[in-house]
């Protein structure tokens with residue numbers, strides 16, 4: 207089942223009189239449980255596509271469908287709701303809320319919606335996530351007390367807090383050294399297989415894209431290759 | 444809501460210096476208005492106390508009756524009904540006096556002066572006797588002899604009279620006949636002019652004689668009540684209790700009393716024109732609040748001026764808050780984008796800013812109140828060597844502060860309201876920002 211579907215999607219930005227064709231007719235779908243990577247050089251339209259999937263931007267043309275919902279024409283309220291219920295985000299520059307500590311940052315998305323489950327269950331879930339990303343010792347630290355890699359780990363846990371169907375990560379390793387970056391991608395992969403959450407991340411680093419089981423290659427707003435290696439089991443140990 | 448409050452609260456301490464300055468500006472305004480309110484509040488209490496002292500009570504009862512000749516005179520006869528009321532309400536009465544009074548010419552040799560003269564029952568008025576500061580002579584005789592007089596020292600000086608010498612009193616009786624009497628100066632007392640109290644005292648029996656009254660009659664019943672907050676109710680009890688069956692309630696609650704500070708609080712004789720005579724005594728009951736109404740009027744104006752200053756300060760602060768919040772909005776653009784991405788609604792973003800404004804306002808209020816409290820404590824402990832005319836506003840030469848809770852609440856509400864108003868537009872702008880723009884910002 208395709209959890210994300212793009213059909214003939216175009217995105218045109220207008221900069222004054224000039225038009226920028228960031229995405230020029232893209233069609234692809236991502237299956238539930240995919241660990242998908244969008245690869246391409248800078249300016250190829252990776253962020254634009256992730257923003258469209260993330261419901262924080264709307265296509266100029268074409269259809270974007272998330273978990274069966276077509277985003278076009280939805281009002282801010284509905285889009286916000288859809289993001290909250292279906293999506294998790296990991297950003298290039300981590301974007302932790304500076305006034306909140308590690309625990310609170312991860313708890314944050316949960317507090318935005320209606321309460322699900324008991325206090326105790328919630329607490330255990332957050333602690334499980336903290337444990338899973340290896341930050342049990344930093345539960346009460348603020349983000350400025352953490353390294354880049356640690357911050358991105360918090361961000362991964364935060365993105366998973368609401369148990370979303372899809373986690374989007376726009377160049378999650380770009381602000382990290384390659385070793386840390388590698389471990390972040392591996393962590394994401396592990397969460398992907400453990401929780402069977404769909405991950406879609408973008409990168410311009412070919413070495414990182416290799417972990418993905420679904421690679422979409424972009425160039426100048428067009429797909430140049432869409433390949434799946436469905437031998438996912440056991441690819442990470 | 445809890446989440447937005449939490450984030451807002453934490454945000455306050457994010458840029459401590461900035462929050463401190465904003466809250467400080469609010470605190471300054473709050474301090475000024477609080478001190479102003481407290482100062483006038485304290486002054487009202489002091490003025491009332493000093494007035495009560497000057498007028499010799501909180502509640503004043505006078506009586507009027509018609510003579511056979513059709514003349515209205517002001518006096519109270521011994522009255523079982525009044526005695527009963529005094530008895531029944533004795534729990535609420537701290538002290539009372541029954542006096543006659545006149546403004547006679549005091550004559551000694553070739554000198555004469557008009558002065559307030561109270562006829563008092565020295566035996567009954569222990570409190571008065573104890574409060575008089577004797578400069579010469581003694582008050583030992585005052586309860587035993589009737590034809591004596593106690594003079595304020597400046598009056599004695601004006602007349603050139605010494606203790607033991609005899610002064611002539613010339614006055615009109617209640618019905619308007621000329622009358623004279625002779626009294627011996629028993630003591631000279633310290634004048635209490637700064638409290639509006641400069642009076643000579645003689646025995647009531649003697650003054651009554653001169654005025655054409657029986658010894659046990661009197662003209663004014665003054666009462667100090669135990670609880671000033673209840674004074675209106677207390678006065679009403681007496682007013683109703685003393686009303687003659689056929690009497691209609693007069694609108695004497697109006698604050699049209701002309702207070703001559705050195706003299707009598709009320710002069711009902713002049714106020715009653717063209718009335719049909721009645722049988723027996725009709726009473727009039729006044730209380731200190733009716734006299735205070737004029738003072739409160741002035742205080743009200745002062746407080747309004749204070750409020751205007753406060754509002755101006757608030758407007759200035761408001762501009763500061765608006766600018767700061769605009770800056771904050773720009774600084775936190777990416778953060779807002781992140782929160783929006785995770786599903787925070789526009790309204791919640793707005794609420795974060797608004798809560799922040801509320802907390803800032805509360806912080807400012809708290810700071811202002813604490814500052815005002817400290818200043819009030821410091822200033823209140825200084826004994827001022829002020830001009831006698833200022834003593835009327837003071838309590839034993841000290842400035843006193845009294846702040847009704849109502850005023851605090853009003854001011855706090857005002858502060859919160861203006862803070863919210865100031866933060867509203869930046870908050871709205873932050874909420875309306877599109878998540879994509881916010882996330883791609885580089886701040």
Ligand SMILES: Nc1ncnc2c1ncn2[C@@H]1O[C@H](COP(=O)(O)OP(=O)(O)O)[C@@H](O)[C@H]1O
Pocket residue numbers: 219220221226227228246247248249250251252253254255
């Ligand atoms: N808001 C925008 N306004 C105008 N042009 C934009 C905007 N966002 C992206 N672009 C342009 O669209 C193209 C694709 O950008 P982007 O999706 O960010 O690529 P990538 O993430 O692969 O680097 C680029 O040429 C970029 O300059």
Ligand SMILES: [Mg+2]
Pocket residue numbers: 252253254376377
């Ligand atoms: Mg990009």
